[in-house]
Amino acid sequence: MSDSDLQAQAAKKDAEDELRGKRGEFVLDDTVYLDGNSLGALPAVVQERVADVISRQWGKLRIRSWDESGWWTAPERIGDRIAPLVGAAPGQIVVGDSTSVNVFKALVAAVRMVRDSGEGRDEIVVDATTFPTDGYIAQSAARMTGCTLVPVTPAEVPGVLGPRTAVVLLNHADYRTGRLHDLPGLTAAVHDAGALVVWDLCHTAGALPVGLDAHGVDLAVGCTYKYLNGGPGSPAYIYVRADLQARFDSPLPGWNSHAEPFGMRPEFEAAQGAVRGRVGTPDILSMLALDAALDVWDGVSIEAVRAKSLALTDFFVDCVTAYVPEGRVDVLTPAAHGQRGSQVALRSEDAGDVMRRLVEQGVVGDFRAPDVLRFGFTPLYVGFADVERAAGVLARTLGEPAG
Numbered sequence: 272m273s274d275s276d277l278q279a280q281a282a283k284k285d286a287e288d289e290l291r292g293k294r295g296e297f298v299l300d301d302t303v304y305l306d307g308n309s310l311g312a313l314p315a316v317v318q319e320r321v322a323d324v325i326s327r328q329w330g331k332l333r334i335r336s337w338d339e340s341g342w343w344t345a346p347e348r349i350g351d352r353i354a355p356l357v358g359a360a361p362g363q364i365v366v367g368d369s370t371s372v373n374v375f376k377a378l379v380a381a382v383r384m385v386r387d388s389g390e391g392r393d394e395i396v397v398d399a400t401t402f403p404t405d406g407y408i409a410q411s412a413a414r415m416t417g418c419t420l421v422p423v424t425p426a427e428v429p430g431v432l433g434p435r436t437a438v439v440l441l442n443h444a445d446y447r448t449g450r451l452h453d454l455p456g457l458t459a460a461v462h463d464a465g466a467l468v469v470w471d472l473c474h475t476a477g478a479l480p481v482g483l484d485a486h487g488v489d490l491a492v493g494c495t496y497k498y499l500n501g502g503p504g505s506p507a508y509i510y511v512r513a514d515l516q517a518r519f520d521s522p523l524p525g526w527n528s529h530a531e532p533f534g535m536r537p538e539f540e541a542a543q544g545a546v547r548g549r550v551g552t553p554d555i556l557s558m559l560a561l562d563a564a565l566d567v568w569d570g571v572s573i574e575a576v577r578a579k580s581l582a583l584t585d586f587f588v589d590c591v592t593a594y595v596p597e598g599r600v601d602v603l604t605p606a607a608h609g610q611r612g613s614q615v616a617l618r619s620e621d622a623g624d625v626m627r628r629l630v631e632q633g634v635v636g637d638f639r640a641p642d643v644l645r646f647g648f649t650p651l652y653v654g655f656a657d658v659e660r661a662a663g664v665l666a667r668t669l670g671e672p673a674g
């Protein structure tokens with residue numbers, strides 16, 4: 272297909288896009304920003320809201336803001352705003368800490384739950400292709416709990432489950448290839464083996480329906496700076512299914528997870544509910560930036576986001592196939608919709624150099640070592656004309672001598 276055919280298609284798709292008005296709610300320029308799976312763009316509303324938090328809530332109300340501006344309860348209140356986006360009823364998500372820290376809390380608490388029910392299970396199964404931090408934390412959690420770590424690919428998980436399996440830690444989408452893993456099927460398989468599952472939703476929350484409650488997920492964690500646009504280092508979250516909360520024995524019990532934080536008692540008594548997932552003083556500035564960023568979801572259905580995400584990634588692959596000489600890149604992301612997150616990963620030997628030159632030309636994606644060009648598609652602000660332009664710049668760059 273010719274450039275002009277694909278440009279015409281892009282224009283038609285943009286005109287028909289029910290989410291097209293959302294782009295205006297973000298601070299963007301001429302750059303084709305395909306890196307929302309690393310750091311989401313800035314929602315305009317965040318600027319004035321954070322300015323108010325600083326100047327009025329902190330500057331004028333000072334300590335009174337813990338109550339009067341709702342600072343103290345922000346972790347669970349904002350957790351309840353994220354909940355519908357990941358298919359959770361209220362009261363099961365708290366926001367705070369980093370994803371890495373929440374992986375630790377979830378894994379160790381899950382092993383403790385299994386052990387507390389009297390079972391001598393001693394294996395933690397972990398996705399061998401995981402984003403590294405999850406793997407490092409799982410190794411440490413295994414050492415601390417006396418478990419053996421079993422690293423396998425998600426496809427191999429059903430084959431290693433057994434009477435020794437305590438907990439399985441999985442990524443909903445692979446950060447490198449963009450492959451979407453079968454959350455309902457793997458969750459059911461883990462449960463059939465009598466174990467618990469922890470899902471890392473970093474690359475799917477805000478990009479596609481997750482269905483935590485519907486699929487009976489035990490525990491989940493995720494970051495908020497990618498598709499939820501919370502900003503650099505915005506706090507992560509932890510989901511603890513309602514019926515497991517009474518048994519959630521946090522390995523990081525802090526005064527914020529205490530039943531009576533201001534009782535200042537030496538003995539720890541866990542609070543009821545998801546609040547148990549909290550640890551210490553919440554990072555209010557980042558947290559309230561995230562709170563404001565979540566306003567862009569008003570009136571948006573996650574199903575519409577998913578439909579556009581699939582259309583964007585399909586169209587990107589079509590444009591790459593049409594523009595890039597055959598054999599110059601391999602598409603690593605599965606073609607099947609059921610196996611695709613919201614990114615397209617292309618393999619190219621000179622990926623590092625190619626991405627550097629793309630960024631210079633205003634097409635921003637990620638290079639992931641050793642040879643992956645990674646393009647993330649955030650349906651709230653990426654359009655089809657962006658996709659066509661990115662593929663054109665990519666094709667020209669791949670055709671030029673390395674610089």
Ligand SMILES: Cc1ncc(COP(=O)(O)O)c(C=O)c1O
Pocket residue numbers: 369370371372402404405442446471473474494507
């Ligand atoms: C799947 C996954 N898990 C965890 C992380 C890291 O989490 P954090 O830096 O919030 O601890 C990332 C990205 O940074 C990620 O992609």
Ligand SMILES: Nc1c(O)cccc1C(=O)C[C@H](N)C(=O)O
Pocket residue numbers: 308309310402446473504
């Ligand atoms: N969290 C990041 C950061 O602080 C700096 C740069 C990138 C990131 C990322 O989120 C990387 C991302 N998780 C990935 O999938 O590669």
